[in-house]
Amino acid sequence: MLELKEVQAFYGTIQALKGVTLEVNAGEIVCLIGANGAGKSTTLMAISSVVPVGGGTIAYDGRDITRLATDRVVALGITQVPEGRMIFPDLTVLENLRMGAYLRRDRAALKADEAHALDLFPILKERRKQLGGTLSGGEQQMLAIARALMARPRLLLLDEPSLGLAPIVVEHIFEVITRINTEGTTLLLVEQNAQMALQVAHRGYVLETGRVVISGTAADLLADPRVQEAYLGMDMA
Amino acid sequence: MLEQQLINGLTLGLIYALIAVGYTMVYGVIQLINFAHGEIYMLGAFFCVTLITAAGLPFYVAMLMAVVCCAMCGILLDIIAYRPLRRAPRLAALITAIGMSIFLQNLALIIWGSRSKPFPRTALPGYLTEQALTVGSVGLSWLQLFIFAVAIGMMLLLYLVIQKTRIGTAMRALAQNRTAAALMGINVNRVISFTFALGSAMGAVAGILVAIYYNTLYPTMGYTAGVKAFAAAVLGGIGSVPGAMAGGVVLGVAEALGAGYVSSLYRDGVAYAVMIAVIVLRPSGILGRAVTDKA
Numbered sequence: 001m002l003e004l005k006e007v008q009a010f011y012g013t014i015q016a017l018k019g020v021t022l023e024v025n026a027g028e029i030v031c032l033i034g035a036n037g038a039g040k041s042t043t044l045m046a047i048s049s050v051v052p053v054g055g056g057t058i059a060y061d062g063r064d065i066t067r068l069a070t071d072r073v074v075a076l077g078i079t080q081v082p083e084g085r086m087i088f089p090d091l092t093v094l095e096n097l098r099m100g101a102y103l104r105r106d107r108a109a110l111k112a113d114e115a116h117a118l119d120l121f122p123i124l125k126e127r128r129k130q131l132g133g134t135l136s137g138g139e140q141q142m143l144a145i146a147r148a149l150m151a152r153p154r155l156l157l158l159d160e161p162s163l164g165l166a167p168i169v170v171e172h173i174f175e176v177i178t179r180i181n182t183e184g185t186t187l188l189l190v191e192q193n194a195q196m197a198l199q200v201a202h203r204g205y206v207l208e209t210g211r212v213v214i215s216g217t218a219a220d221l222l223a224d225p226r227v228q229e230a231y232l233g234m235d236m237a
Numbered sequence: 238m239l240e241q242q243l244i245n246g247l248t249l250g251l252i253y254a255l256i257a258v259g260y261t262m263v264y265g266v267i268q269l270i271n272f273a274h275g276e277i278y279m280l281g282a283f284f285c286v287t288l289i290t291a292a293g294l295p296f297y298v299a300m301l302m303a304v305v306c307c308a309m310c311g312i313l314l315d316i317i318a319y320r321p322l323r324r325a326p327r328l329a330a331l332i333t334a335i336g337m338s339i340f341l342q343n344l345a346l347i348i349w350g351s352r353s354k355p356f357p358r359t360a361l362p363g364y365l366t367e368q369a370l371t372v373g374s375v376g377l378s379w380l381q382l383f384i385f386a387v388a389i390g391m392m393l394l395l396y397l398v399i400q401k402t403r404i405g406t407a408m409r410a411l412a413q414n415r416t417a418a419a420l421m422g423i424n425v426n427r428v429i430s431f432t433f434a435l436g437s438a439m440g441a442v443a444g445i446l447v448a449i450y451y452n453t454l455y456p457t458m459g460y461t462a463g464v465k466a467f468a469a470a471v472l473g474g475i476g477s478v479p480g481a482m483a484g485g486v487v488l489g490v491a492e493a494l495g496a497g498y499v500s501s502l503y504r505d506g507v508a509y510a511v512m513i514a515v516i517v518l519r520p521s522g523i524l525g526r527a528v529t530d531k532a
Binding site for chain 1: 403406407409410413414416417418419420421422423424425
């Protein structure tokens with residue numbers, strides 16, 4: 001479904017991605033794990049065309065999308081929940097959701113999707129008239145995910161959904177991630193919380209300083225001593 | 238005396254408000270002070286008069302066409318001058334804006350000459366040149382009522398567009414977080430174009446109203462009006478649309494009172510004094526929020 005080949009990206013003269021190759025198949029949850037600055041978020045931003053790709057190619061359903069504008073990438077069905085949530089603080093919860101559906105014209109189905117999104121996160125229903133900026137961190141993360149779902153993505157890119165959230169909220173978010181996947185959306189998940197991510201993912205890639213260094217099924221990665229030591233906090237000594 | 242000054246101030250203030258929303262909306266979406274906005278206002282007046290005198294169009298048609306032309310000029314201004322600099326340092330775009338202001342002013346000088354022209358009053362509907370009512374020593378002309386109606390109507394319309402429509406919500410979203418807006422599938426450049434069109438249309442209306450009100454138009458008219466409307470936008474809190482509206486009215490009234498009670502020589506001085514006071518005492522403006530919120 002999505003195929004990255006030797007993708008490079010730069011911030012000024014600093015090379016954030018030094019050739020990332022990975023693929024996501026339809027129906028999967030694939031996770032990217034790695035330390036801070038490994039290039040996980042940059043990879044997602046490159047797919048969404050927010051960060052320009054300096055080399056390599058990105059293909060989606062066999063079509064080259066490397067140089068498409070961000071809004072065109074979204075139109076093809078690739079939506080991102082960015083790191084830090086980036087909800088619109090001065091728009092209401094409902095307005096935020098409607099922005100998620102910006103490119104859609106099917107009004108009838110929209111209403112149903114809005115109801116479905118609010119159903120996934122009942123707290124948002126209570127707060128639907130509140131401004132996004134007044135929500136708690138966890139609620140903002142829920143809103144960011146719900147907003148992205150409003151676009152009816154075929155591929156959802158999720159960047160650090162657990163960051164800074166209480167364990168019980170993280171658990172809820174991961175339940176929803178699994179549910180979204182079983183309802184037919186493919187996911188590419190970036191997570192610091194490797195343990196949690198590998199439990200829900202089918203496959204994973206480990207990024208180090210802008211390159212994929214290990215890849216495999218989630219079970220393989222969980223069992224890999226290098227992964228255990230570096231990312232799962234297990235002492236191998 | 239006071240009532241008359243208030244009416245005159247309100248008239249002027251509503252016009253400032255119309256121009257100021259253009260500054261503030263553009264600032265909201267691309268953090269640029271579009272110094273060429275005053276020139277769009279000037280072009281509005283000249284387009285309208287030219288369409289009346291050269292093309293022989295009736296006033297309302299000429300006004301509408303001039304406004305549409307200015308909206309397109311605003312879009313072109315952005316595409317030609319500012320879009321190439323979107324990723325450049327803000328100072329580069331700011332200097333470009335000043336450059337475009339000078340360029341457009343001189344272009345108008347070449348096309349229409351430097352001498353000020355009267356507004357072709359014969360083309361106006363008859364009632365616009367008559368007094369509507371006089372109470373004691375206070376007079377209110379139909380023209381002033383027309384300005385009130387048009388300015389308030391335009392601002393209500395603007396409010397509805399920004400608050401209720403899909404593209405208006407996209408404008409607000411873009412002002413709050415550009416990356417997130419793009420990730421929603423919003424075509425950022427198209428929304429910016431729309432913002433320029435909307436702001437320029439409001440500015441053009443203001444230019445036409447002023448040309449009728451003072452019965453004069455000249456290529457440099459955009460400079461003073463532009464600076465004052467910018468002061469109004471700063472007064473209201475740059476980036477805030479209701480702030481720009483309020484700032485315009487406050488500034489217009491302050492100016493009229495200053496001119497009436499101190500000396501008409503201080504008319505412009507009052508406007509600048511207000512701007513300096515705001516910058517010193519409350520840099521975020523009446524309805525603006527502290528800059529730290531934006532970070």
